Structures are given as structure tokens and as C-alpha cells.
Amino acid sequence: MRSDRLPETFLPKRIALPVFASDPLSSVAYAPDEILLTLGLAGGAVALAYSWQIALVVVAVLIIVVLSYRQNVQAYPSGGGDYEVATVNLGPKAGLTVGSALLVDYVLTVAVSVSAGVQNAGSAFTFVRGHEAVIAVLVIFGLTAINLRGVRESGIAFAIPTYLFMATVIGMALFGFYREAIGTLPLAESAPLDLAPEPGYEALSGVALVFLLLRAFSSGCAALTGVEAISNGVPAFRKPKSKNAATTLLLMGTVSITMLLSMVTLARWTNIHYAEDPATQLLRDGVPVGDDYVQDTVMGQVSKAVFSDLPAGVVLVSIVTGLILVLAANTAFNGFPVLGSILARDGFLPRQLHTRGDRLAYSNGIVILAGAAAFLVLVYDAEVTRLIQLYIVGVFVSFTLSQTGMVRHWNRHLRLERNPAMRTRMLRSRVINAVGALMSGTVLLVVLVTKFIHGAGFAIAAMAVLYVVMTRIRRHYDAVRDELAVSEGDTKHQLLPSRVHAIVLVAKIHKPTLRALAYARATRPSILEALTVDVDPDETRALQAEWDRRDLPVPLKALDSPFREITRPVVDYVKSIRSGSPRDLVVVYIPQYVVGHWWEQVLHNQSALRLRTRLLFTPGVMVSSVPWQLASSEGAEDRMDGPVAGDVRRGEG
């Protein structure tokens, strides 16, 4: 499936890491923010007390997920993906659930990553502020254009910004640790402010506090999205593929955890106060800072503190963060069409998303993804905090079903395996996947409970709608397949029509008409007649006269049209032929202009098109388009090939 989306050379680990890891790594740019601001709802003290713990729990979950997916990678070296794992082990309904969930989450990956990128860019480039949604939509359109042109994502293009991001963030962390050690790390710009709790969240305790902590944890779990990408991409790795993929997963997990913990630590040391609603929650000397206060992202505030003497450092962090977030969005532009194509192959989505390998199929997927993401960005005004409420649900549905499927996978294999060493390894894998399934399921439950009313409900609703629609599409394709099937011994569909009655439609006498007449005569039909519709008696008389004068070797018949229509008299006439001789085949020849530009298409062929559509409804009728290539059509065919087809050629040739 992915062969035309991946480089023809296999990836060494040092390239595979950046290719697959931009999505999970980039979440360090927004996950700490979400943890802090959710806790901050209950005030600065709560945020200070719990942000560390929440981050550690997220890290623990990340470790388990990484370990679990290392099992997937070993068991499905063909790069099954969660959809395949769920379908094979739990059945098509589970697979379709995973498919719906991942489609929704790909859209959210684009919306969240791009919004976060734009928001981060605002730290260094203040002109972005206030226009986030528009700029985010423009970025999405830019990504769409790049992906539609089919620029081949070379490993290097991913490697440079990803390693730059890793180096910058870890460098910033080390420099921050050094400054803290020698006592020169300044406080953040928001440190002097007080963070007041939101109304209703004052002095939380007991169940309410636990609920808030769980909610903060749910938001922090945004750090986990994209982990599954490596398990889809195993075939792209150098040999030994599974082992290299598993190692890369581990590397990615390690880097992710390092960066996440560094950011949370630095945020704490620089005493960042980060609020969901900064205008009212942040107080300066007891007074709300108001709408004029601009709250930088945590990454932005940390960079401004760490690089307090080095403004270029702040700009660098802002740029590489924006870049990696756009790369993260770009991974969805690969993943969505691939998943769409697999679902279409299995009959759950319209066939043109698959089309037996035609590259154009991906274009449809790319456009759908971009449209949906841009819609979300506009609806949620590119606010990461609101978008993140819808996020992660899909990923954890996918994690849970995939890990559960893996447990089944090992059960099945254990039933057949006799080798004790292998059995031991399988038993160990099963334990890991079972823990993964249990933990993913728990997190999913937590996410659902804590975020449902904040937005996760919409994500679930979207998945449900997709699930139902895809089920219906599959049912439709199945019904059509059954309707069209011919049993082996059945030969009645091979019966030939007894005679061929050819009709050439004529509006006036010009080259296309003469060509249609010549082509129709070349097929030597049993009966051949030219047909015109008498809408204007004068015109019809003139046509008939010219017809006779030119001595055309086919009789011209004029149909009455009391209501000055064209379509209906022709259809009625064809039907009358059919009812007179039901075993005849009627072939209608329609001259058609082939033009070079879309606006010329608007100017021609409209009646022909309408007539063609209507005639197709009549059984026993075949419609032949006799093209006439106008001069303007020359070269248009080459334009239609475009860069996409060319690219596929470059990609695999």
C-alpha cells in the first residue's frame, strides 16, 4: 500500500526517527501548557503542587505504550497498523471502529499541530497575534498544495528540522539547568503574577480535585499521539526491519520523555503562571491583567527566561517549534490518505479513494483532510486548548483495540507454538500487550469521563457518524456486487442483440456531425438514421434542405417537439424503437466537442450531456460519444497529466 509513499531506499534508524517521530516529539510544544492551564483552573498553588506528578504519570503511560508497540512491530513486520491488527484479531467491526477513530484523529492532528505552531510563532512574531485562525488555515492550504503536488518527502527534509528541534529544546534545557545550577536562571515573565482559580474551582478537594487532576492528565496525554506511526512504517526500515523499528521506537520514547520532563521542570523553576483565561485569572497586585495581556506559550516563556541575554535563542526556539509542528501536521497528510485507501480497498469508503492504486486517490484524501481540518480551525478559532478537548479520544480507541487485538494474536499463536523459548517470549509479549490494553482502556475511560462535555463528545459523535456511513457504503457495494454477479454456468448474459439500430443526433451540418455520421456508418448497423429535433420549424427546414443538397447518404428524420424540448422527444423516440423490437440494440451517436479549458466546457456540450444522462436510463441503449477535438484542446491533455503523475513516475522509476 505505502510503496509509492515511501522512499525507494530503506531507511536507516537515524532517518527513520525524524520521519516518524515529528508528531509525538512536537507535542512537547503544547502538552505541558495543557497540563498547567487545566491545573491552573484551581489556582496557582494546585498547578505548582501537581504539574510534576501529572507529567510523571503521562511519562509512565508513554513508556507502556512504547513497550506495547514494540510487540506490534515484532509481530507485524509487514506494518499492519492498528486497523489491520484490530480487523485480523477482533473482526471487521473493531477494525472499522479503529478506522473511524483514526480518521477523526488525523484531522485533529492537523488542526491541533498547525494551531499550536501558529500560537508558538506568536512568541517571536507578534504580528501573528489576533490572526491565528486565518494564518492556520493558510498553513493548512500550503501543506495541501505541497502534498497535492506530490513533493516526495525525502528523509533529509524531515531529518534536519526534527534534529534541529531536538537539539534546540535539549540545548535550551541543558543551558537552563546550568543557569539554575549557578543561580542565574531568571523567573518567567508571568512569575510575578498571581494565578487565581476560576469561579467554581476555588479550594477544590476530594472527588472534585481528583477529577481535575485526571482532566489535566487527559490533556497531557496529547503527548502520546503518533506513537503508532512507526508500527505502520516497519516495511520502510532497513533490515533487520522489526528490530530496527523497535529500537527507533525506544529512541523516540526516550527523547520524548526527556523533552517533556525538561519543559515541565523549567516551567516550574521559572515559576510560570499559565492560565486558561489569562485576562481574568492572572492578577497583578490583586487586579486582573485584562485583555491586553498576551500569554506566551510555555515553550515561549521558558525560552525567554533561559535565553534572557540571547534574543536570537528565543527566535530560534520559536522557528524550530513552528517548523516541527507543521511537519507533525504533514504526517497526517500521509497517514490519512493511506488509511482512506485501505478503508476504500475494503469497501468502506468510495472506491475513488483507492482506485486500484491510482495516485489521484491520494489527492481526494488530502483535500478531504485539509477541508475538515480547516473547518475545525475556523470553528475553534485555532485555540489549541479547545481543540485538544476533542483530541486523543481516537488515538486511545485505536491503542486499546490494537493492544487487545495483540493479546488475541498471542493467544492464537500460543495455541500452535511448541518451542519453549518462543513460548516464553510470546508469553512475555502477551503480558506487555495486556498491560498496554488495560492501561490504554483506562486512559480512554478517563479521557471520556473528564473531557466528554468539553468536546470529546463531538469527537465520539464524529466517529459514530463515520462508522455508520462507512457501514452503509460497504453494504451498498456488497448489494451491487450481488446484483451484478453472474453464476458460472449462466450464459444468458452473453446473448447478442438481434439487430443494431443506429441513430446519429444532428443539430446542424458541420465537421463533428459528418464525423459522427462516418463513424456510425463504419460500424455497419442494421438500421442507420440521422435525427434532429424540430424546435424551430425554419431552422429544421433549412437543415433538411442542406442535407438534401449535400446528398448525405443517411436519411434525416425530424422529431416534433411541441414543448420545444430536446431531451424528451429523443428519449421517447428511442423508447418507442425499443418497445417495437425489444431484442434490438439502439446505439445513439452524439457529437461531442473536446475543449481545452474548463470555461469552454461551460460553453459547449451541455444539451449533449443532459441527453446522454437521460438515455443511459433506458435499457438496451448504448451512447457513443464521437469526439471532435477543437483547436484549443491541443496540449490540454499534457496539462492534465500534471506534476502528480509525473511525480509518481519519478518516485518509482
Place this chain on the structure above:
Amino acid sequence: MRSDRLPETFLPKRIALPVFASDPLSSVAYAPDEILLTLGLAGGAVALAYSWQIALVVVAVLIIVVLSYRQNVQAYPSGGGDYEVATVNLGPKAGLTVGSALLVDYVLTVAVSVSAGVQNAGSAFTFVRGHEAVIAVLVIFGLTAINLRGVRESGIAFAIPTYLFMATVIGMALFGFYREAIGTLPLAESAPLDLAPEPGYEALSGVALVFLLLRAFSSGCAALTGVEAISNGVPAFRKPKSKNAATTLLLMGTVSITMLLSMVTLARWTNIHYAEDPATQLLRDGVPVGDDYVQDTVMGQVSKAVFSDLPAGVVLVSIVTGLILVLAANTAFNGFPVLGSILARDGFLPRQLHTRGDRLAYSNGIVILAGAAAFLVLVYDAEVTRLIQLYIVGVFVSFTLSQTGMVRHWNRHLRLERNPAMRTRMLRSRVINAVGALMSGTVLLVVLVTKFIHGAGFAIAAMAVLYVVMTRIRRHYDAVRDELAVSEGDTKHQLLPSRVHAIVLVAKIHKPTLRALAYARATRPSILEALTVDVDPDETRALQAEWDRRDLPVPLKALDSPFREITRPVVDYVKSIRSGSPRDLVVVYIPQYVVGHWWEQVLHNQSALRLRTRLLFTPGVMVSSVPWQLASSEGAEDRMDGPVAGDVRRGEG
């Protein structure tokens, strides 16, 4: 042209008047307002001093226009319309100018009338206030739906509201005159207010004052739109058609003038202060009334004064005014598609706006008109005063060219006419039309000069764009016609292809494939082969095996597709056949599913469609669609006929 748009019975004058006069009569609901508020820019004293005079000048122009068009009606009993008159007498460029101008003005008729109707409705139904634009767009969509369904506008449907409007307005005027005579006519609600001049308009004198008076006159000329409708509709009148039409014109002018003068008189007696910007211009005890003040239309304020003891009268005026304005908008829904069809017939607009009489052509025109009008309403927030700045330019371009054309018409006829009585009558007509042309030209100049920067410039720009686009379209059609023309003796286009090479495209073996094979065999081609594209080697092998097992009587060929495309290998193969035997005809048979719903169309035929489009670019290739009607397509054909076609039948049957 109009035969299917008009009742089959011919109209007596008492029905023709309301059918054609709703547009000019309805302008009494906004023309006085525009005169008053334009004068009011210079303060209440100026408005009081000049509103009467301005109204009288407008009336004078109206009289001349009516008298002029009585000549058109006599000279073109076939209902030429300004486009025909200008084209015949001044040439196609003048005709096209009139066409562009009228198209723009039809759009403005809808926008202005509906906006004014909604604004008037606000006098009685206050919930409308603040939502004018949305409600106006909904009204436009409602009119569109009604006109698309093709409800036949019976004369009665027009007659009742139009006569009701005439009776109500004239009744209100008489009652108002009576109350004034006995001294009980109260002052208007805005009478106690002062009307302050806008900044820059204080103490105008000389040129500036004259300019403002001319501007007020220009706005007042909105009362003249729609006068030309009767001259288009002469064929619909009872005999003697021309005489009856001329009488109806006179009637319409008389009623129009009576109503206009009555409204201006009552506005003066009730001392209405009407401002362009009421919040700042209207002062209560020297203080601006502010944004809370709601300014009723002149019609609304007059009705509230006259019917001060009879609130039902106010509601009645509001309802019938809204109704007649909607009827006025509806006349554009007739006029625009008819004009579009005439322009399309002459090759200036896409042919599907004409399509040799097909009723569907009108639907396209209706949708275009509604879209453009709704766009204007939204852009100008349904504010009549701003829309009116764009209005009238087109009508006066049309008046001027049409009247000038009439002068030419009489010149031509006078050259041939010998009968002295006839000559006298023609000379008199020529004088009237010359006065009409001169006066229309002067008004056009005044309108252009006074309103250009206020919006008329946009209308001119829109006309210019339309003119250029229509010229280009005509040039394109002419070029295509020349390219396609066959000279009389030329028989080389009748040459038959030497052989027919038939290709049946096969994806899998099912009923549509077998039907395509049978149809292709029935045409007995010289060479017949089945063709599949080898995208997936396993699938292709299975297909080949089933093909052999079923013993199908046609060889199956598989094309390599290294890039897993479908379109390109087929096109390349067809081209290779053509280059091997250039005199052969290649016929490609493509099975096509016929489905009942648009969403099923999305699920099928997409590759076939793409392939078909591409093959048509290759000369010497004919594409035959072999339809397979799926069960769901049954009954869909009847649904396609819909109410429009059915209506045409009712209309003329």
C-alpha cells in the same frame, strides 16, 4: 421567445396593467424617501423647500418616457424590447450595451425591491428590524424556489395585490387630504425633530446646491424603472395589441404620478423629517436622537399619521407595500432569464441559457439572478439608500439607446413612406422619441455625474465586465463555428474509416461486462478485444483464469501498469493502435453503472469517467458507454422530469 412564459389567453388591459406595472408602481415606496433624505443632507429647510420641485421634475421625466415608449409599442408590436430596438437600429454593439445594462439592472431591481419591502415591513412588524439582510435573502430564495418550480404567474395573482396596493395608497391619500381639509391631519412622528445638515453640507449655495438637487433628482428617478416592461410584452395583449399596450402605458403613468405626488404632498403636510443618518442628523431639543431612534420609511410615517386612529390601516399599508415590492422583484425573475435567453440565442451568453427553447435554460438564469441579488443584499446590508446609488444607471443607458434607436427607426421609415398622413404621424413620433432620447441622455449624464462615486461607478464597472465577457463568448462561438464549418463541395469529412478496432474495458467479470461484450460483438467490428489493466498481478491472474473457464469468445489482453495507474496505459495503448493504422477507428466500450441517487454516483463510475475524458482527446477514438441500470435507478428518471417539465406541459398543453 416569451410564449411559454405568458398565459395562453391574451390579456385585457385590466389584467395587463397589474402584470406589467408592479415594478414602476412599487417605487413610490422608496423614491420619495430617497429624494427627502438626499435633500436632507443639507438640513430640514432645504428638504422642505425643494422636495416638491424635485418630485415635479421626476414626474416630467416620467411623462416623457411614457410618451416615448408609446411610440416603441406602436412601432414594434412584436415586443422588441430595448435590446432588439438598439440592435436593429444602432447595431450589435449598442444592443450588447443595452443587454449588459439591463442584466445589471434586473439584479438591482431584485435587490432594491426586496430590501425596500423588508424595510417597509419593519414599520408594522418590528421584529424584522436588525435582521433586514437575512430576511431579504430569505425572500429572494423564496422567490427563486417559486420561479424554479415554474408556478405560472396567473394574471389574477398579480392583479389582486397590485389593485389592493393602488387602492390602499390612493385611499390613504384621499383620507389624508380630507383630514388636512378639515384640519385633523396630525403631524408625523418625526415632525417635532430638527433635521441638521451633515458636516460639509451646511449652508450650501450655488454649484454645490445645484449638485445636491441633481443628486436628489437622480435618486428620485428610481420611480422610472420598469416602464420598458410593457414594451416587451405587447404580444401578450388582447387585440388591438399596440393600442391596448399604449393605453395601458398611459394608465400606468397616470397612477404612478398620482401616487408619487400624493406621497410627497402628504410627507410635506405631516412635516416628515427624514435623514440619511438619523442617529446624528435628527435632533430632539438640540440633542442627536442617537442609535436607538428607529426611522420608519416615508410610507410608514405617512400611514401612521393619516391612520392615527386606525392602527389596522397602518398594518394594511405595510403588508400591501411589502407585497407589491416582492411582486416587483418577481418581474425581474421573468425578465432576466428571457433577456439571458435572447442574448444566448445571439451567442453572447452560454448556450445553455437558451438551448433552443428548453425550459431548463430559464432555471439557470433564475439561479444566477438570485445569487447576484443575494450577494448585493448581503454586501450592502439590505440598505435601500446604498443600493439605489447603483440603480437606474442601467435603465437610463437602455432608455437612451432605445430612444435613439427609435429616431433612426423613423428616419429609415420616412425615407420609404409616401403617404402624407403616415408621414405626419411618423414625424410626430420621431419628435417624441428624439425628445425622449435627449432627455434620457441628459438624465443619464446627471445620474452618472452625481452618483458615480456613491456607487454608480460599480454598476458601470459591472456592465463593462459583462460587455467584455459577452463579446469574448460571442468571439469564441464564432471561432468554433468557423473551425467546424464544412464548405458545400467538401466531401473529405464523409470518408469512412477503413476498419473498426473495438476494445471492451474489463475490470472484473459481471453482468455489465458481459453486456458490454455482447453489444460490442453485435456491432461486428473488424477487430475485437477485451482489455484489462494489470494493477494487481494476483487479481489479473484470477480474472484471466475465470475468463478462460467461462470460455468467453473474445481474447483478453492485460496491459502492464508499472505505476499502478489505469488511465495512462489504456490511453497509450489506444494511441499505439492509432499510430499503427491511422485510418482505423478505435471504439472503446466502457461499462457504466446507472444509479438512482447522486450519492451512489459518487460511489461508482469515477475511473470510467476519468478514462472517458482522457480518451476523448485522442483523434480517431470513439467512446461508447454501455449502461447497466442498477435496481436503484428505477423511477429515478421520472424524478428527473420533476415539476418544471411538467409545468411547461400544463402551461402550453
